[in-house]
Amino acid sequence: MRVTAGGLYFMEVFVQQVINGITIGSLYGLIAIGYTMVFGIIGMVNFAHGDVFMVSAFFALIFLLLLTSWFGIASVTLALILVMVISMVLTGLLVWAIERIAYAPLRGSFRLAPLISAIGMSIVLSNFVQVAQGPRNKPIPPVTREVYTLWQGPTGYPVNISLKQIIIWVVTALLLAAFWYVVQKTALGRAQRACEQDRKMASLLGVNVDRTISLTFVIGAALAAVAGTLFLMYYGVVVFSDGFTPGVKAFTAAVLGGIGSLPGAVLGGLLIGLIETLWGQYVSADYQNVAAFSILVIVLIFMPQGLLGRPEVEKV
């Protein structure tokens, strides 16, 4: 078992890559929820969502530098939590404005209109950040370098998990639990689901549909902002073009999981994360993105409803 097609240390390498895959997959999952919720409620793919994620990482960058250098907050944990909350709020406001300006006026227009508007918004966001923040990688000082060795194989190859990875896992799990509770158990979540299933009926029951749609965008943005902050912490750099690839991968995750399905988005995110890291390890690191996007194509052709999506037909 030790020496197999994977080379030496097969087991250790595999476990290590699974840990890495779940980490990056958690981020995809957080972003994917924004795609899937917006699609669920207004049937629109919000192409600007990836760039919203990127902008949120810049919010996090700016405030992390402000807090640590100007205000001299020494505690990394405190700084991180503060930065995450600030980024969630600012990103939420930004997306609320985007929705009001670029999407809401097009409601009731032909289906392609908001889609085109979203692509426009995506370009505006990434180009604005390129101009405002410059085209180069923006680094932050490493938040933490803590690494724990889970175990060491007899050959000495260590399986590691870094504190950063643990933070990502824990934050994602907590956030998803809270989010799940809101959607399933609160009046707000019920109104959100009602609008998703039948907007006209929801309004007949006193639900302000427009506000619920705005709120859906804002919730998706807040989750993307958490992903953005964690992304920045994990990689230590962010650049204006960082919205695109994670954005499309998260969209792939949403489609793979079944667009419109919340557990599907998380599952899809984790799967995409795992597939791309394992592909990078065992097949070719150069073709990592190709693997991820091939899944999008394959799923769209053979399984358009995704893993946990529901079939289009419904008993009425």
Next chain:
Amino acid sequence: MTEAAKPLLTVRGVRTYYGNIIALKGVDVDVAQGEIVTLIGANGAGKSTLMMTICGNPRARDGSIVYDGQDITRLPTHDIARLRIAQSPEGRRIFPRMTVLENLQMGASIDNLEFFDTDIQYMFDLFPRLKERLHQRGGTLSGGEQQMLAIARALMARPKLLMLDEPSLGLAPLIVKQIFDAIRELNRRDGLTVFLVEQNAFHALKLAHRGYVMVNGVITMSGSGRELLENPEVRAAYLEGGAH
């Protein structure tokens, strides 16, 4: 009900269009507090359109709708709902992927969750079937059960005006009787005002204090339930050969 009763809903000269097609060609309807008023008419006469127009979707292009002394013609649908106009609409529109309980919670979502436990108990008394199905998804219910749920959901809003669109549609006679008995009981006990659209004219006119007949987007006749039941034209058009 006495003729001098306080008006709750006053519809005057309402015209509604779907695109360029006119659906309501100037409709006048009055519903007084505590009344059961029915609107009968053939398929496509505009009955459901009137009901939806009262709720602001589609919006009336001309005319006025006054409810409880307030002009609601231009009010957004959700604000109209908050004035406690509850509707069980055409097609029932149960939320298919929500449980029966969640559907009822949606009905009560306006601001009376504090009455939820007493109100839902009352719904179980009215429709015991809903209690058995409480945690089942709305989309898996039978047509009759969905109809009961739609009415119960509307009632959970503690409405001042209950609007029911074809509550008897596609239901077994026994269940129709049960639903109509429930409406009568609510009206008698709580003084609930009911505006009822029906194709099942016989039952509707027997239940209602007053009725209107709609043909092609116009009200052609009105009168007490009994008058309309005995009217030869109504009999010929809507009752003969119908379900008695």
